[in-house]
Amino acid sequence: MNRPLLAALTLAAAAFSLPAAAQFQKPEDAVKYRQSGMFVMANHFGRIGAMVQGRVPYDAAIATANAELVATLSKLPFAGFVEGTPGTAKGTAAPAIWTKRADFDAGAKKMQDEVAKLVAASKTNNLDNLKAAFGEVGKACKGCHDNFRNQ
Numbered sequence: 769m770n771r772p773l774l775a776a777l778t779l780a781a782a783a784f785s786l787p788a789a790a791q792f793q794k795p796e797d798a799v800k801y802r803q804s805g806m807f808v809m810a811n812h813f814g815r816i817g818a819m820v821q822g823r824v825p826y827d828a829a830i831a832t833a834n835a836e837l838v839a840t841l842s843k844l845p846f847a848g849f850v851e852g853t854p855g856t857a858k859g860t861a862a863p864a865i866w867t868k869r870a871d872f873d874a875g876a877k878k879m880q881d882e883v884a885k886l887v888a889a890s891k892t893n894n895l896d897n898l899k900a901a902f903g904e905v906g907k908a909c910k911g912c913h914d915n916f917r918n919q
């Protein structure tokens with residue numbers, strides 16, 4: 769194997785085996801990453817919310833497209849909660865995330881599970897089903913925000 773290729777492969781292997789923190793150049797990048805992930809996820813969840821609340825007409829295909837995006841996006845933010853990056857300002861990540869990590873991870877999983885149900889509900893072509901599932905996802909979001917976001 770030629771040297772540059774070997775060097776590149778060695779670097780790539782190291783990158784994948786390093787802890788999550790090392791995937792960000794600096795702590796602020798991890799914060800930006802998770803906040804960006806949450807922001808984009810909330811936008812697509814909000815598009816379903818607009819239908820649920822009757823602010824835009826119900827369209828099952830659009831609901832499903834957005835629910836599927838939320839399902840994908842729901843997996844993203846958590847890579848950004850690396851050790852040593854709590855915030856202090858209102859709305860930022862609370863230190864409890866790192867002192868009660870198992871609870872935090874369970875909350876993340878609960879949200880992802882409810883989002884999977886939202887995708888299924890969106891495919892029933894029934895607005896009441898969508899409303900019910902949307903409410904459960906909202907509760908899961910709120911549960912973590914109440915416990916793990918600085919108030």
Ligand code: ASC
Nearest residue numbers: 810813814817906907909910
């Ligand atoms: C949203 C959003 C959240 C959750 C939460 C539910 O649309 O951006 O953070 O729902 O407000 O209580």
